[in-house]
Amino acid sequence: QQPVQSPQAVILREGEDAVINCSSSKALYSVHWYRQKHGEAPVFLMILLKGGEQKGHEKISASFNEKKQQSSLYLTASQLSYSGTYFCGTGRGNNAGNNRKLIWGLGTSLAVNP
Amino acid sequence: DAGVTQSPTHLIKTRGQQVTLRCSPKSGHDTVSWYQQALGQGPQFIFQYYEEEERQRGNFPDRFSGHQFPNYSSELNVNALLLGDSALYLCASSPGGRRLNQPQHFGDGTRLSIL
Numbered sequence: 001q002q003p004v005q006s007p008q009a010v011i012l013r014e015g016e017d018a019v020i021n022c023s024s025s026k027a028l029y030s031v032h033w034y035r036q037k038h039g040e041a042p043v044f045l046m047i048l049l050k051g052g053e054q055k056g057h058e059k060i061s062a063s064f065n066e067k068k069q070q071s072s073l074y075l076t077a078s079q080l081s082y083s084g085t086y087f088c089g090t091g092r093g094n095n096a097g098n099n100r101k102l103i104w105g106l107g108t109s110l111a112v113n114p
Numbered sequence: 115d116a117g118v119t120q121s122p123t124h125l126i127k128t129r130g131q132q133v134t135l136r137c138s139p140k141s142g143h144d145t146v147s148w149y150q151q152a153l154g155q156g157p158q159f160i161f162q163y164y165e166e167e168e169r170q171r172g173n174f175p176d177r178f179s180g181h182q183f184p185n186y187s188s189e190l191n192v193n194a195l196l197l198g199d200s201a202l203y204l205c206a207s208s209p210g211g212r213r214l215n216q217p218q219h220f221g222d223g224t225r226l227s228i229l
Contacts (some may be wrong), residue, residue, distance in 0.1 A: 002156075030215050032215075032217075032218075034218075034220075040222065041118075041204065041220035041221055041222050041223060042157070042204070042206075042220045043220070044217040044218060044219065047215050047217065049215060087156050087157070089156075089157075091215065101159050101162075101170050101171075101172060102159060103159070104156035104157050104158070104159075105156050106154075106155060106156050107155075107156050
């Protein structure tokens with residue numbers, strides 16, 4: 001049930017782009033993206049709902065593909081501040097209970113170097 | 115505007131003991147969720163509280179229990195501690211208890227070590 005994130009780790013030079021994927025074997029209703037820096041709390045990035053929408057926040061955007069049961073997070077022109085571990089949390093179904101109980105992936109470690 | 119605050123920040127216990135962790139949600143938030151995060155892992159959902167009741171629970175044994183107070187703050191209690199309970203315990207709050215898919219605001223967590 002746990003979503004699979006890929007890649008496990010990415011190393012970038014400042015200004016490069018990256019894509020992080022979150023795939024589930026079960027049908028998804030929502031995908032939540034968070035970033036956690038070492039020793040800090042996870043910080044909310046965005047939520048995508050069933051419907052294949054794409055969202056953006058400055059140079060970070062994401063898409064949600066229902067058919068593939070997958071969400072992708074796009075980081076363009078990466079900055080040093082993007083470094084951290086990115087987690088996706090998935091909610092299944094339109095049932096309130098299933099959406100409150102987010103199932104989280106193992107995370108993707110992203111390091112942006114000067 | 116204070117964010118989510120958790121106490122204590124660090125705790126060391128021995129096997130078999132009991133522990134209580136505390137969380138104050140962000141101002142304006144009425145829903146509190148608790149997570150366990152082992153080293154190198156993603157957060158694992160323990161349970162969520164709203165209107166002083168547990169309304170959703172993850173795959174954790176009954177040794178894990180909680181409480182929410184009228185001011186929306188919450189406690190996580192763990193009994194009969196095991197070595198495997200060593201982890202970072204995160205509290206997250208969100209607004210609008212009956213609305214789904216709300217952003218969660220996390221506290222810095224309590225690092226629990228079991229000897």
